[in-house]
Amino acid sequence: MSSVTAFDHEIVKMTFIDLPFVLKIERRGYTHPWSEGIFRDCINSGYECWLLTYLGKVIGHGIMTVAAGESHVLNVCFHPECQGHGFGRIMVEHLVGRARVANARRMYLEVRPSNLIAYKLYESLGFNEVGVRPNYYPAFVGREDALVLAMDL
Numbered sequence: 001m002s003s004v005t006a007f008d009h010e011i012v013k014m015t016f017i018d019l020p021f022v023l024k025i026e027r028r029g030y031t032h033p034w035s036e037g038i039f040r041d042c043i044n045s046g047y048e049c050w051l052l053t054y055l056g057k058v059i060g061h062g063i064m065t066v067a068a069g070e071s072h073v074l075n076v077c078f079h080p081e082c083q084g085h086g087f088g089r090i091m092v093e094h095l096v097g098r099a100r101v102a103n104a105r106r107m108y109l110e111v112r113p114s115n116l117i118a119y120k121l122y123e124s125l126g127f128n129e130v131g132v133r134p135n136y137y138p139a140f141v142g143r144e145d146a147l148v149l150a151m152d153l
Ligand SMILES: CC(C)(COP(=O)(O)OP(=O)(O)OC[C@H]1O[C@@H](n2cnc3c(N)ncnc32)[C@H](O)[C@@H]1OP(=O)(O)O)[C@@H](O)C(=O)NCCC(=O)NCCS
Pocket: 029, 030, 076, 077, 078, 079, 082, 083, 084, 085, 086, 087, 088, 089, 090, 110, 111, 112, 115, 116, 117, 118, 120, 121, 124
C-alpha cells in the first residue's frame, strides 16, 4: 500500500453482518480483544460504530458514544498490515467530526501508557492527558493503568 487518496477508502456504518470481519481485525490488532458480544451491544445501543474500507475491504473500525455533551472513544483498531498509512488518523478525525455534529463539547478516551503509537496519534490531534485510571486494562501479567485523554471540541 502506498499513499492514501480520498477515492480508495470509505467510512461506513458497522452492521451485524460486518462482525466477522471486525472480529478478525480486532483479534489481530489487540492482545486483549473485545468479544463479539461487546460489538453487538455497541450496535444495539446505537453507539457510533464505524468501519473504514480500503478498495472495498474492511480494514479497521472506530466506536464512540455521545451523550450529555460528552463523547467517549471506546475503540479504534486497524489490521496490522494497514497500520501506519494514515487510516487511524482518518478514523479518529471522522469520530471528532461526528461528536461535533452531535453537539458534544468534550471528547474523552483511554489509552495504555505502553501504546505510544496511539498516544502520539491522539496527542497530534489535540488530546491532552487529564487523568489515570489505575489497573484499567488486562495485561499478560496483572493489569495496566489507562491514561485518560480529553479534548475540547
Ligand atoms: C493506534 C492505531 C489506531 C493508529 O492507526 P494507524 O493507521 O496505524 O496510524 P496513522 O498511520 O494514522 O498514524 C497516525 C499517527 O500515529 C503515530 N504513529 C503511527 N505509526 C507510528 C510509528 N510506527 N511510530 C510512532 N508513531 C506512529 C504518528 O503520530 C502518526 O502521525 P504522522 O504519521 O502524521 O506522524 C493503529 O496503529 C492500531 O490499530 N493499533 C492497534 C489497536 C490500538 O492500539 N488501538 C488504539 C487503542 S487506544
